[in-house]
Every structure is written in structure tokens, then in C-alpha cells.
Amino acid sequence: MHQVVYDGTYEGWLTAVFDIYEYRLQDVIFCIEGQPNTLLFAESHNVITDTSKAKRVLNGLKKKLSPDGVKAVYSTFMSEIDNAECKILEFVRHVFSNSKNIEGDLAHPAVRKVSEAVKMMRRESHRMKAFIRFKLTKDNLYYSIVEPDCNVLPFIEGHFKSRYADQRWLIYDAKRKYGIYYDLNETNIVQLHFSKDMVSAKATTEICDEQEEFFQHLWRRYFSSVNIASRKNMKLHLQHMPKRYWKYLTEKQPESH
Incomplete structure (x- = not known):
């Protein structure tokens, strides 16, 4: 051996x-x-x-x-x-x-x-393209924290570079401790240290743009309004949107009061 x-x-x-x-x-x-x-x-x-x-x-x-x-x-x-x-x-x-x-x-x-x-x-890769939700920081950087099952960031880089070519953004893989940063010209691999409370309401308030919580609230309201209770199929819902992704999805976060 x-x-x-x-x-x-x-x-x-x-x-x-x-x-x-x-x-x-x-x-x-x-x-x-x-x-x-x-x-x-x-x-x-x-x-x-x-x-x-x-x-x-x-x-x-x-x-x-x-x-x-x-x-x-x-x-x-x-x-x-x-x-x-x-x-x-x-x-x-x-x-x-x-x-x-x-x-x-x-x-x-x-x-x-x-x-x-x-x-x-x-x-x-398809799920990441569908489930990634960006938040806007006070210095105009759109960021998203994800934990994909596979190491897919290199495979979805082109999709987001072409779709969000006019915005600075960072997609960070919390599981593998690295991210892809786009500076309006090119993408680069970066290594950062995000704490686990980065997705908390308090952290969002501290680093995000003043309008960010407002837009997140609107998105949650929209998501709630288009879901018809009588037609709810939780089994199908979980099949398309597994629970392990929920903690980073805006529409799955509780309203802060």
C-alpha cells in the first residue's frame, strides 16, 4: 500500500x-x-x-x-x-x-x-444559483454566505459575474473558508474569517445599508403572499429547497421587531 x-x-x-x-x-x-x-x-x-x-x-x-x-x-x-x-x-x-x-x-x-x-x-450548482441571496453593506458591497454540499464556487462564478457585472459582490463559502470576490473588473479568490453570527439581525444592522432591512422585509412579505396555504405541499417544497439552505435564505428568516 x-x-x-x-x-x-x-x-x-x-x-x-x-x-x-x-x-x-x-x-x-x-x-x-x-x-x-x-x-x-x-x-x-x-x-x-x-x-x-x-x-x-x-x-x-x-x-x-x-x-x-x-x-x-x-x-x-x-x-x-x-x-x-x-x-x-x-x-x-x-x-x-x-x-x-x-x-x-x-x-x-x-x-x-x-x-x-x-x-x-x-x-x-443549480441550487446555489437559485438560492444565493445577497445583502448590501454600507460600503456598497453585495455579499452572500453559503455552505454548499460540494465545492461549487468555481462553477457558479461565471453566472454571477455576467448577471451582476455592474456590482461589487462577494460569495463566501463558510464551510470551506474561502470566497469569490468581484471588483467590477475581475474575480479573485479571497480568504476571510466570518463569525457564525454574521447572519444574525444584529450583524445585519451593523454592516448593512440602511435600506437593506427594508428590502428584506418586502421580500419576506412577497414570499409569504405568493404562498397559498391551501396548496402548500411541504414534501415538494423540501425537495426543491432543502432545509439545510434555509438559514441563508432571506425569505426563511423571522421578522425582527
Whole structure:
């Protein structure tokens, strides 16, 4: 058993794949630097992230897969499903061991797992586009705090950049401790430290524009008015808007008095 230790980035993982092939490592398990080592008797291989090695692996995949297939590898990595790195490695091994494109080979477990991960990422990205609610701060920055199941911020960046091109905004992933900030010209990855009370009424009053609470109140009133009690279907409602998203949705917050 070989434990491959890398830095947790996609580029680092691609470098790890290069090393696995170069050193012919078998029975591989991945570990991120700094995380507890649970395999006491495994032989460790430490990966030094190398852009040239990563690029060679990526170029190899581009020759064997369609653009959607290459994106599927990245999507699966970002999905954070259990043992994602090993499942993509199985997929990559299947890609490189075949002369034909294997993307439609759903009978193969690795191809099926990647396909399932891609569907999960698409679903979560769609939900984030629908459920993100911005608040306006006193310095004219629109911000939103989210906790998606998967690491989807890079996948929804383009949507918000094009839709809100004339506004400064920040979407912050509280689960992964990073955000995407748009400054009217370009987007950048930022790391901030938001406390858990950032969504509280008190915090909103302190940092938000004076009109923000008024508009939130109007939105809650509108949401309440369009919901007809006699036609309420809670099961369907939860299916489309799972409860785990509610704490960041304006229409689900109680009125402050």
C-alpha cells in the first residue's frame, strides 16, 4: 500500500497522478498534507506540486477525452465525495488503458462514479444559483454566505459575474473558508474569517445599508403572499429547497421587531 501525500489542490492531484505512473505505484490511497496519517504501515510518497507534470497529465486527458470528459474529472475532484481522488484515479487509469473514448462506458464502476459525481455537482450548482441571496453593506458591497454540499464556487462564478457585472459582490463559502470576490473588473479568490453570527439581525444592522432591512422585509412579505396555504405541499417544497439552505435564505428568516 502506498500513501500519496499531496497539497489538496487539483494541480497537486494531477502531479500525484504523474508520479503514480512514473514510479509505478500500486494500491494507492491519497492523503492531504497536514491531515492525520491513519495508515501506519503504508509506504508514503510525498508529492511536490509541479505545473509541468500536472500539465502533461491534463494534456494527456485532453487527447483521450472530450472537453466535457476533462471537465468531469475536475468536477469529481471538487465534488468531495468519499475517496474522490482514488475514484478519479481509477477513471484516469481506464482512460489511458483504452484506445477509444471511454466516457460512455457506464458499465465500468469508475465511469459510473464520475458520471454520478458530475450530476451531483450540476444539481448543487443549480441550487446555489437559485438560492444565493445577497445583502448590501454600507460600503456598497453585495455579499452572500453559503455552505454548499460540494465545492461549487468555481462553477457558479461565471453566472454571477455576467448577471451582476455592474456590482461589487462577494460569495463566501463558510464551510470551506474561502470566497469569490468581484471588483467590477475581475474575480479573485479571497480568504476571510466570518463569525457564525454574521447572519444574525444584529450583524445585519451593523454592516448593512440602511435600506437593506427594508428590502428584506418586502421580500419576506412577497414570499409569504405568493404562498397559498391551501396548496402548500411541504414534501415538494423540501425537495426543491432543502432545509439545510434555509438559514441563508432571506425569505426563511423571522421578522425582527
